[in-house]
Amino acid sequence: MPFESTKKKTDSHSHVFYRKHKRPKPTISHGEGVYLWDTDGKRYIDASGGAVVVNVGHGVREIADAVREQAAEVAYAHATMFTSHALEELAAQLAARLPLPDARLFFLSSGSEAIETAVKLARQIQIARDQPSRYKVIGRWGSYHGATFGAMAVMGKPSMRRTYEPMFLDMPHIPPVYCYRCPFGLTCSECGLRCADALEEEIRRQGAETVAAFLAEPVAGATLGAVVPPDEYWPRLLEICDRYGVLLIADEVMTGMGRTGRWFAVEQWDITPDIICLGKGVSGGYLPLSVTAARGDLVETLWEQLGDFNHGGTYSHQPVAAAAGLATIRYLEAHNLIERAREAGETLGRKLREAFGHHPHVGDIRGQGMMWALELVADRETKEPFPPSAKLAGRIFDHAFASGLIVYAMSGCADGVAGDHVMVAPPFVVEIWQINEIIGLLREAIDAAIAEVTAGPQ
Numbered sequence: 001m002p003f004e005s006t007k008k009k010t011d012s013h014s015h016v017f018y019r020k021h022k023r024p025k026p027t028i029s030h031g032e033g034v035y036l037w038d039t040d041g042k043r044y045i046d047a048s049g050g051a052v053v054v055n056v057g058h059g060v061r062e063i064a065d066a067v068r069e070q071a072a073e074v075a076y077a078h079a080t081m082f083t084s085h086a087l088e089e090l091a092a093q094l095a096a097r098l099p100l101p102d103a104r105l106f107f108l109s110s111g112s113e114a115i116e117t118a119v120k121l122a123r124q125i126q127i128a129r130d131q132p133s134r135y136k137v138i139g140r141w142g143s144y145h146g147a148t149f150g151a152m153a154v155m156g157k158p159s160m161r162r163t164y165e166p167m168f169l170d171m172p173h174i175p176p177v178y179c180y181r182c183p184f185g186l187t188c189s190e191c192g193l194r195c196a197d198a199l200e201e202e203i204r205r206q207g208a209e210t211v212a213a214f215l216a217e218p219v220a221g222a223t224l225g226a227v228v229p230p231d232e233y234w235p236r237l238l239e240i241c242d243r244y245g246v247l248l249i250a251d252e253v254m255t256g257m258g259r260t261g262r263w264f265a266v267e268q269w270d271i272t273p274d275i276i277c278l279g280k281g282v283s284g285g286y287l288p289l290s291v292t293a294a295r296g297d298l299v300e301t302l303w304e305q306l307g308d309f310n311h312g313g314t315y316s317h318q319p320v321a322a323a324a325g326l327a328t329i330r331y332l333e334a335h336n337l338i339e340r341a342r343e344a345g346e347t348l349g350r351k352l353r354e355a356f357g358h359h360p361h362v363g364d365i366r367g368q369g370m371m372w373a374l375e376l377v378a379d380r381e382t383k384e385p386f387p388p389s390a391k392l393a394g395r396i397f398d399h400a401f402a403s404g405l406i407v408y409a410m411s412g413c414a415d416g417v418a419g420d421h422v423m424v425a426p427p428f429v430v431e432i433w434q435i436n437e438i439i440g441l442l443r444e445a446i447d448a449a450i451a452e453v454t455a456g457p458q
């Protein structure tokens with residue numbers, strides 16, 4: 001009987017299908033501030049908010065209460081039929097902060113969906129502007145935009161695209177802005193922003209009349225690890241996009257909502273993109289929530305010319321997720337957490353430089369606000385990465401996790417396959433003494449992993 005066979009299952013047999021199937025996973029129990037605890041009572045210091053998600057910290061009562069109250073009032077009403085107070089208020093709060101004139105916001109659940117929505121919106125805006133031949137969205141190598149097909153087509157992480165490439169309509173890509181490993185082999189003083197001008201070349205190569213948009217992360221996230229571009233880079237991109245009638249989409253899924261020490265990363269260059277995508281920190285991890293925000297005049301044009309936005313989503317504009325987002329913004333403001341991300345983030349960066357600046361295998365330390373990364377190299381002089389077979393990033397993660405430290409470790413930054421980096425991006429409430437603890441544990445994890453790798457095959 002099905003019921004009996006279910007009862008016989010033991011803890012070692014899980015019916016859950018995880019992405020990292022072989023990695024043993026403790027059962028999470030609870031969290032508070034920068035800490036998580038598993039059901040065995042082991043404490044973890046969450047120095048990356050998982051995948052750079054947790055900005056306000058774990059266990060915030062006010063957000064849990066807001067979610068509970070909204071769910072008790074009404075949990076679901078379809079977005080083609082109703083709006084809700086929580087959603088309208090969240091949209092108003094975000095619109096007041098977004099660097100988009102008269103912003104209009106479309107709400108979804110994941111960053112990937114926000115990207116899909118931005119891509120579809122760009123296409124429809126171009127059709128509404130009487131430019132129906134424009135459908136391509138240019139992306140950058142070394143980017144991450146999500147796991148769905150549209151996002152993968154624009155995204156520039158080869159290892160995650162390869163399996164599916166025959167299945168989607170690939171999009172053009174330009175080289176990243178990555179000064180530590182300049183794709184053009186230039187140095188900052190001589191480059192003249194060659195990597196930004198590559199956008200103009202690509203638009204011309206494709207034919208501007210076919211290009212709907214350019215999509216990129218303002219500060220590169222998981223794939224390259226907290227790469228901050230030179231100040232002139234984004235204004236130059238915007239100028240190129242404007243010249244060729246190409247929409248500029250800023251993927252702020254990771255950088256938005258205070259992560260870089262300001263509400264949105266693009267603010268530091270004083271530019272106005274056409275579309276901004278948010279996710280992760282917009283609800284601080286309390287519920288799945290993401291946003292595609294666009295300049296009001298563009299959405300008005302779409303409405304005037306096409307009527308409706310041709311898109312969908314059963315869980316779009318969900319009131320409980322909106323309540324979580326609204327409570328997250330209120331908490332960020334009430335506790336001055338954006339300012340804190342900037343100030344404590346500076347300390348985090350300084351301490352990382354002090355601790356790892358002379359480390360023989362740390363080639364680069366980069367980032368801003370509460371978003372930092374260390375790039376590991378086999379040789380500091382030549383910048384040669386460790387071989388991918390060494391699986392250094394995975395080893396660092398494993399050592400850190402075993403010692404109760406959570407970091408976001410990735411491979412592929414150097415050339416899409418080789419190269420390892422570790423992101424340190426704790427919740428904004430992190431205290432200075434906790435930063436010291438993070439750095440101490442990270443040093444031990446890096447040294448232990450490198451000792452394994454340099455000792456040869458295990």
Ligand SMILES: Cc1ncc(COP(=O)(O)O)c(C=O)c1O
Binds near residue numbers: 111113146222251253
């Ligand atoms: C910059 C960026 N865009 C999009 C995504 C996709 O978000 P999600 O995993 O919520 O679908 C991510 C996730 O890591 C991201 O970092």
